[in-house]
Amino acid sequence: MDEKAKHYENLINELNELGRQDLNAAAAKAKEIAIQARKSGDEGYALFFEGEAFCFEENYEKAEQLEKKAVKLLPNIYFILSNYGVVLAELDRNEEALEYFDKALAINPNSDHALSCKGVSLSELDRNEEALEYFDKALAINPNSDHALRNKGATLSELDRYEEALAHYEKAREIKPWDHVDLSFLINIYEELDKLDEAESTALELIEILKNRNEETNFARLKLERVKAKKKKSKTKETDLTDSMLKVIDIFGLDVLTKYVKQVDEKKEEFNNFIEITKDKSEKIKKAPEKGLLSVLRRWNSFTPIMTLDTQESKGGGYFLYMGGKGIVIDPGFDFVRNFFQEKFKLSDIDHIFITHAHVDHMADLEALFALLQKANDNKEDDEIKTVDLFLNIGSMKKLSSWLNLEEKYIGRIHVLEEGQVIRIGDVSVTATQAKHREVIDEKYSLGFVFEVPGYKVGFTGDTGWEIDGSIAQPFKGCQVLVAHLGSILQKEIEPDKEVEDRLYKNHLGILGMSGMIGDVKPDLCVISEFGEEIGRHRGKLADGLEKALGTKCLAADVGTEIQLSNPPKVRCACCGGFFEKWHRYREDPLILYTCEDCKNDEEFSTKLKRYCKGKRDELWDCG
Secondary structure (H helix, E strand, C coil): CCHHHHHHHHHHHHHHHHHHHCHHHHHHHHHHHHHHHHHCCCHHHHHHHHHHHHHHCCCHHHHHHHHHHHHHHCCCCHHHHHHHHHHHHHCCCHHHHHHHHHHHHHHCCCCHHHHHHHHHHHHHCCCHHHHHHHHHHHHHHCCCCHHHHHHHHHHHHHCCCHHHHHHHHHHHHHHCCCCHHHHHHHHHHHHHCCCHHHHHHHHHHHHHHHHHCCCCCHHHHHHHHHHHHHHHCCCCHHHHHHHHHHHHHHHHCHHHHHHHHHHHHHHHHHHHHHHCCCCCCCHHHHCCCCCEEEEECCCECCCCCCCCCCCCCCCCCCEEEEECCEEEEECCCCCHHHHHHHCCCCHHHCCEEEECCCCHHHCCCHHHHHHHHHHHHCCCCHHHCCCEEEEECHHHHHHHCCCCCCCCCCEEEEEECCCCCEEEECCEEEEEEECCCCCCCCCCCCEEEEEEECCEEEEECCCCCCCCCCCCCHHHCCCCEEEEEEECCCHHHHCCCCCHHHHCCCCCCHHHHHHHHHHHHCCCEEEEEEECHHHHHHHHHHHHHHHHHHCCEEEECCCCCEEECCCCCEEECCCCCCEECCCEEEEECCEEEEECHHHHCCCCHHHHHHHHHCCCHHHHCCCC
16 A cells, blocks of 8 residues: 555544544544645545545435545545445445455455454344454454454344453453443443443443533433342333333434434424425525426326335325416325425415316315414414415315315415406416316316416416317417326227227327327427326327427426426426426436436436435535
8 A cells, every 4th residue: 555545544543533532523624634635636535535524424325425436536445445335334235335345355354444344244234153253353453443342242242142242342441431332232231141230330431421422311321220220129110111112222222213313303393494484485486487487296197196006106296386476386186295395395385276176186185285384373473374375166165165164364265266267366367277077076167277477378287188179278379388187098099990089088188189289289398297107107208209299399297397487498407406498308217307418418417316316406406
């Protein structure tokens, strides 16, 4: 190993020692080293230490991304390979971790760190006897490896070899007396061996260490309580419960359960932020394009997610339109709230809700939205209450009448709409259009909608069949963006011997009606939605074929597809968050994503898409 590598190896060893005492200080130091490494032109080491900083902050997903790059640049530096294996192990990817420990050992067979870490991963995979062999190899090289000693102790205790485990823990404790993990395991072993005085003194020591580190002591105090109860040989329902709880904590480990609690708290905070009613809109709406934004929040039609046809994740949903300064929800069906939240909107973004018809896949989450509004408005003064107006067809009103409480303060106006009605919501004009779709009462009450501001129109066909005379298309002419529901494709649609009228799909556009709608309306962009799940991976190809045949830009929509209302309309890139006239479709079954040219050619394209799919838009986008 050259001098440069030895220099950085010494730095990582110093960092690890610092991390045992102060994780925050270690993270800060790692970032400093990364900066200096980059200034020296050592990009691989800079990435490695940036990754280590995230390790000390327990952000292993980010650490993995950075250290993976470091491994590509420095594939023959054993400690980088070994540490990358540790990151993979922290992500429960132990089989992969073993590969990198083996690569590190092929370069440096005497690395006690790599040997010991391999032992840990083997133990996690319940290969305890093999794990012990690697701990022994590490200790043969470095008898004072506290890492190997305490992890061998943990593995021995898993095998109920408590006397041997105790010997290893006590030796590790001599080397590193401040480690709370060692002390916690020691208490358990002392209890198993009925050495209750030692267990009590170790629990007291653990409490003091945690206090000095300003860390939570509840777990240690529970252990102390259990030990004292055992010494008194007193059994009560309370001590039984404490004992059961501690057994559960011991199985998971305090660090793991603390991480779970932290994640639960973070999710609670996210939820509270989502339902918080303030005058502020979400960051996404604050940074929305000037003319507005259309966000597609649905994937499949009414047959799913009630029933799934295969192992694909099924998502219903709806739409969110931001236009003329108004936040408009359209048809909040299955999963709408989840999808809305996932796409980083807030409850306070919603001003109006429109429902085209009474089928469950178009209004299933309306009650959930009202429940969230009720919770968000609890204990608020009248002038602070967030109200939402509801616009719906006759069938939907009939369906809701059994449970909708018209006296709720968060419900503003309720309008029952019929075909041809025009209403205004602020600067937005809304026209209720004809839809041919059977619902609760009849097929003549279902609706579509056209939303219009000066110089711009967005149309939603809703669920509708096609009429030979083209009357269904008439209200949508002049729309720059048309959201059209396909439904599915039927065999009869492609049978030339039948009369055209007999070939039409009755309750949806189908391929024939979609062709007629696009051909008559000629929008700048047709957003094709409401797919039957049986169409699956053919969605994009259908859109491509319609575009080529009819000369109109067509896009197969999915959850997360977003359109900038502009001339011409633009599509948001999943990787960078910008809007572009030209886009590339990427399918990660069943999800369809759209990206720009630059991102498609980016060497980090796959990594960015994975981060997008994990909901980490804030790490990728600078636009909300």
